[in-house]
Amino acid sequence: MKVKGYWALVLHGHLPYVRHPELPEYLEERWFFEALTECYLPFTDTWLRLRAEGLSYRLTFSVSPPLAAMLTDALLQDRYLRYLDKMILLGKEEEQRTEGDDDFAPLAKMYREKLERFRQLYQDWGCQITEAWRSLAQSGHLDLWTSSATHAFLPYASEASWRPQIRTAVEQHKKIFGIAPHGIWLPECAYQPGIERLLSQEGLKCFVVDHGAFQRAYPEEANLYEPLHLGGGVSAFARDPETSRQVWDKNSGYPGDYDYREFYRDIGYDLPYDYVAPFLAGPDRADTGFKYYRITGSGDHKEPYKPDWATSKINSHSDNFRFNREVQIEFLQEQQNKPPLVLSPYDAELFGHWWYEGPEFLEALLRRFADGQSSVSLTTPRRYIEEHGQGPEGRLHFSTWGEEGFGKVWVNPTNDWIYRHLHQAEKEMVALAEAYPQAQGDVKRALNQAARELMLAQSSDWAFIMYTGTTVDYATVRTKEHLELFWKITRSIREGSINVIELSKAEWKHPIFPDLDYRYYNRTYKENISSHSDKPRQVALTLI
Incomplete structure (x- = not known):
């Protein structure tokens, strides 16, 4: 055609x-x-x-x-396989629990078989x-x-x-x-x-x-x-x-x-807590993915x-x-x-x-x-x-x-407090990148980790979560954690007293972008710069 x-x-x-x-x-x-x-x-x-x-x-x-x-990430890949094993076990438990139920037993089997199929696919590609x-x-x-x-x-x-x-x-x-x-x-x-x-x-x-x-x-x-x-x-x-x-x-x-x-009916909430608790990630009820009802209508009544x-x-x-x-x-x-x-x-x-x-x-x-x-x-x-x-x-x-069509979700009274901190950290990152155009050793490590922490604090997800009111505590903790680590690391650079143990801990906890280059924050950065120095140039640093 x-x-x-x-x-x-x-x-x-x-x-x-x-x-x-x-x-x-x-x-x-x-x-x-x-x-x-x-x-x-x-x-x-x-x-x-x-x-x-x-x-x-x-x-x-x-x-x-x-x-x-x-x-x-190897850690998350391993944890995901453990998660799948736990959910497959829940599927088997559900098949036993719903045995003889013409409505729910086929669904329990469907979920278990899907989980097993996806586990195989995941492993076929080496995770x-x-x-x-x-x-x-x-x-x-x-x-x-x-x-x-x-x-x-x-x-x-x-x-x-x-x-x-x-x-x-x-x-x-x-x-x-x-x-x-x-x-x-x-x-x-x-x-x-x-x-x-x-x-x-x-x-x-x-x-x-x-x-x-x-x-x-x-x-x-x-x-x-x-x-x-x-x-x-x-x-x-x-x-x-x-x-x-x-x-x-x-x-x-x-x-x-x-x-x-129906998205909002899950056995994580519908069944007795003692039954579902072994399959949860914490003490609170949560979704398991085992959902047995259709939307049915606009009210609370739901059919299989x-x-x-x-x-x-x-x-x-x-x-x-x-x-x-x-x-x-x-x-x-x-x-x-x-x-x-x-x-x-x-x-x-x-x-x-x-x-x-x-x-x-x-x-x-x-x-x-x-x-x-x-x-x-x-x-x-x-x-x-x-x-x-x-x-x-x-x-x-x-x-x-x-x-x-504009930005009210990402700046409003629920989250506007984050931006003065983010902008101050951005200024400091630029100042340090320009003060150390070719850092080496622990100074380079520290500058790269400071850049990671700043980037992670900038995630739009945290402001979005604060606005929607879902997991606000988690979004707030993450924002503050990354900013606090950023300032701890940058102060240690300015003071010439990098704590390698604390730096290693931050690298272990937040290892995203192992090849990140802090020099991207240097407004005059050229990739062919050949000088190496851990001594700062005479560039003004941001003090708070």
Whole structure:
């Protein structure tokens, strides 16, 4: 069938860096384990299977550096296997408990079998699913993007932090995946004018913004269905609002269908505490992933989950999605000279975690758009630029994909206190990087660890959590911990009294980015500097 336009799926995989070697088990590490089980392993299983079937599909997958770091961390890999073993044991216990129950026994078996299948897949790739994604990128099925190093909200960081955040991310991506990223997912889709110059310097050619950014573009409103070239070979792509509503809207979106699985009913809360306690990560009740009910309706009454009913809805919803894209493209292609591109960016964890059937829905979409029977073809931003150019010239204002299209989520009375501390630390990091342009030995180690602590404190996740009111204590503790370590280390540098034991402890606890280079904070840094010195230059340091 003749292709009239394109649909581009862009998934953003991200979690905050959560790693606690100081304890054998830590509740927040389960965020990572659950995301692997519910999202990233199901995605990987699907993508590998479709490739084996010879299906010509393609999509963009942004892997944030914290997620990539955790996926390749030996401690977390070992802990994840232990977590899977514990959940598989729970599955066996559940099969015994529900034996003879026509509604719940098949579900217990389904969960146990999925866990065993994903454990096998994980081990088949040597616990390195990043290697599977690398393979899929090499075969042309995935375009892999990065994000900023610790998912910092860049518009609220000083420009001195932009290069360290972005260059560190690019270098880590090349090390893990063997290829340079073509694009970047700006955290929270937050764009600040001028950042495109740095993206260009780092070889990043495209990113995504909310559709409101294109509506406020200048000198005139930009077309949502083609890229906008900002200069330097960097193009922005706009999120399509229609496909966002179909998946995200809590009232009319597909995930709210009454036949899909209910997220908020879990045996971790429904069954006696003594029964579920051995399978929890702490003293408090929590989700286990064993959920036996469907959404049913808007009230509290819930009926047992029926997987075959959900499968039927997946098929009808994926048919509806493809039909809507064909109608949309049919209309759009009459309005513009180039084939229209409908771009749908989503947080990856929507599919599988919040929407249990999400990975199957995405598989159904990939099959439907790659079967050659649609007037809409799959593409990626990179491929669209290669085939149809970078788009017309234009400029954008500050924007995010958060509430109302701006930054209220990340600076408001619940979290605004963090920024004066972050900005002060940024100034000190720049001052030290310029005072020690070529540090060696323990001074270099200390400067690199100070940079790690600053970056980890800058994670947009902490401000987001404070705003949403979920695990506020944890986000607050993490922010303060990284800032306190930063100042402890930088003071020791200034005073010439580095405590190697304390420094080693910080490196052990927060080892993200082992190749991080503190010199990226030096505004005059040149990679060919050859002088070596642990003595500071005469550069003013920030005193507090």
